[in-house]
Amino acid sequence: MAEPLLEVKGLKVRFATEDGIVRAVDGVDFQLERGKVLGIVGESGSGKSVTAMTLLGLTRGQNAAFEGEVIYKGQDLLWMPESRLRDVRGNEIAMIFQDPMTSLNPVYRIGYQIVEAIVEHESISKKQAKRRAIDLLKQVGIPNASERIDTYPHELSGGMRQRVMIALALSSNPDIVIADEPTTALDVTIQAQILALLDNLRAEFDSAVILITHDLGVVASIAHDILVMYAGRVVEAGPKRELFYDPQMPYTWGLLGSIPRLDRPKQEKLHSITGSPPSLINAPRGCKFRPRCPHVFDRCIEEPELLNRVQAPDHLDRCWLSLDDKRRLRDETIAREASIA
């Protein structure tokens, strides 16, 4: 395996609130290689956005506490002083946010906002930076880039604004782009365009992408590896094919089952996972998915480690069920769904 670009080990993030300590991220490990797309999937509140923002130190604050390591080029970003971390932010690791409607400052022209990022990290003139901004806007597919550069965010559509956000993220040719739900706020047709754009630019700029989403359909299209997060921890991780064709966690089965499928007969009701995610203040003992899991048994009260339990080498999960039980239960579940249909 090649030297990883980014390595996260035992990351924990806790926030002190009035109601108690929220364990927003409770043990996340992963590695990211150059040129790869890592998909992080999970429900709202599973800790995926907090994980992403923590990589850039954006969750730092008086009431936040951290544990673990975030190794990038031999340095630990988690404990790096703010002033040095600023050189990494936007320069070597850039971020694209969920809602392009609110993520750009409404009172500045888009060109100004891109130029501002470029001159922060490089000693070039504003004129050169502006020329580069125009090139970037062209690369992300904005027509009339040299005119559009002088528009304000409210004059652009949502898809165009997300393209601007991508141009902004790529402005300093970063090694890693973190895209936090980049297509959630967009129309379905625009979603596909933005994902294709992101994937092309990744290849062109030779950067790695962390794609955060709650939509398995989104990661299915461009991710190489997938992490499934639940209640602040990784519950299953592996290459995309493994995860889609041999999912080990009942939670992953639930996620896969809740995607509407065109290739299956139409069901009365779309499958959903019953219950809601546990409180991150008083999480259940043992497996965090236990209260919602239809296949729970006595061993689930014990804490499951994230281990390789199948033959495939990079496929990790946190489920106590034996391999035979998993296969059987999964096939039964699928068979039942087919018969309901």
Add this chain to the structure above:
Amino acid sequence: MGAFIVRRLLGMIAVMFVVSFLVFVIFIKIPGGDPASRMAGKNPLPQNITNIRKQWGFDKPFYVQYVRMMQKTANGLVPGKHGQYDVLRSFDTRQDVAHEIKRGIPATMSLCIGAAIIWLFFGTLVGVISAVFAGRFSDRAITTAALIGVSMPVFWLGLVLRFFLAEKPNDPLFPDGGYVGLTDNPVEWAHHLILPWFCLSILFIGFYGRVLRSNMLDVMNEDYVRTAKAKGLGPKRVLLKHVLRNSMIPIVTLFALDFAAVLGGGAILTETVFDLKGVGWYAAQSVGGLDLPPIMGVTLYGAFFIVFFSAIVDIFYVWLDPRIRPS
């Protein structure tokens, strides 16, 4: 732009009409408001009052009186000496109202412009500091100080300051009220105005600081501020370029209207406490004497500033917030 100015001018005329009419109607309806009996002095003969009524036109229907008064007001706006015109004159002193207001303008302008600069600067400073250190000791200390500032009425604070800093000491730090023209003696001008500036601005500093603090705390949670941080910008740049700029938009409206109000004679208390013979002081004198023409004059003068500055704000807004800009 042309249409905007025309619309604003029409609006201004409408506002001035409504304001002047209301002032007029209220005045003739209040008890003791009859100018003739006041002008006739103590224990007048009924005949005297009737004569005065006739002479001044108080026997005419009220709308005729209103129109006459507006005509006289308009005459008063003609520049130069008003000898040959029938202008708006005080019932009590027969002085030309327009001239009296003009005489008060230098003192009022000096007070208001100076105080406005002080309160805008310190209000912003207080807001920024307490937002940046929100929840910590410096925020609480400043917030408490601002609350004390807001809670001190000008007539009390002004008198206390005047007493302890100007009247009581043998070697007083400040002159005991009054106004010296800027062109006559700039040093004395400032020396006379320091206490009034302080008194007038302290209230606004506290208020603006509170408003700006809460605006900034809201803006700090905006997504675009997170974007600015994720770009790697330094904290100062994020604060000044991204947070403050967006937080100042509501402050601009407040400022323009408050500034217009004090400029238009709203600093009545400060001017009275410190014997600054400005427009506000003149207004106070006239209200005390139930003297309609000066009240009318000062009211219209004040209404003019309010409408004028709200138009300026609208233009300034366009610069501050491009979303308002017509495409």
